[in-house]
Every structure is written in C-alpha cells, then in structure tokens.
Amino acid sequence: MAEALTLVPNNTLITASAEEGRQLAVKMARLIMKATQPDQAVREKLRPVYAEDPALLIQLGQNVALEFATIAAANNYWRR
Template structure:
C-alpha cells in the first residue's frame, strides 16, 4: 500500500495535512477550555476522515437533526474530555 502509485485516487487517498490537536497540547487553563478542546479534537477527527468540507456540511445537517447521532457525538466528546481532564489533573488547585 505504501509505494503504490495510484494517480487517479491519490488526492482522495492522501490524508490532508491537518492539525489534529490545536497547539499540540492537552493542557488548558480551565475546564471550560478543556471542554472546548475536546469538541475541537472530536471535530478534527471527522475532518480527517471526511476532508471534503461540502460533504461534511451535508453530514452535519443530517446529524444535527437526528437525536441518536447527537447523543453518539456527545459520547465522543465525553471520551475526549476524560483524557483531557486527566491530563490537567482535573484542574485541581
């Protein structure tokens, strides 16, 4: 899979160079910022998997109006946040 030239599909198959973790750090000043980071990290994985912005918009329209998908997306944020919160020692003083 590595050294194969696939001229037709190449632009699709090549993962775009996107940053997966803003600022390359899990550490934040506050829980609120940690929560925002969790949301961003979840969205960036979606972006990595489906780099086409137009398609992402269509998919978003679908899941914003589907209760089960909203819940499933919340589960992803909860999982990312658990990691970020541990990284920050839960912002204990």
C-alpha cells in the first residue's frame, strides 16, 4: 500500500451536509481500493468490470452504505 496516499480527505469525517457526507463515503470507499491496488492502469482495467457486473455494483454500494453509516453518526445525522 502506498503509505503516502490520503485515506480520509481533509482528515475529518465532519461535513456541511448529508450530500457532502455521502460524497465523502464514496471517496473513502474508493481510496481504500486505490490503497490496495495503487497501480492506476490495473484499476482502470478493473473499473468497467464492476460497473457492468450487477453483483459488484451492489457490493460496491454496500461499502458506501457502511462508510456512510460512520460518517452520518459522526455528524449527528446532520439534524438541524
């Protein structure tokens, strides 16, 4: 793993809104895959595989859901 890669953008889970929290969840899910497979050429070869495979699309969605659960709790669910 490329140790220098940032895994949590801006080093915080706090976001201004639920929408931004969801975007952070997507980014964090991607950054972990980038850390495990740092070779961009390989990642670009893999991307169309999961983007056209319904099982992988669903599993990727599950990772985002799990990251989002943590981010949402961190932000007290952006309750006003």
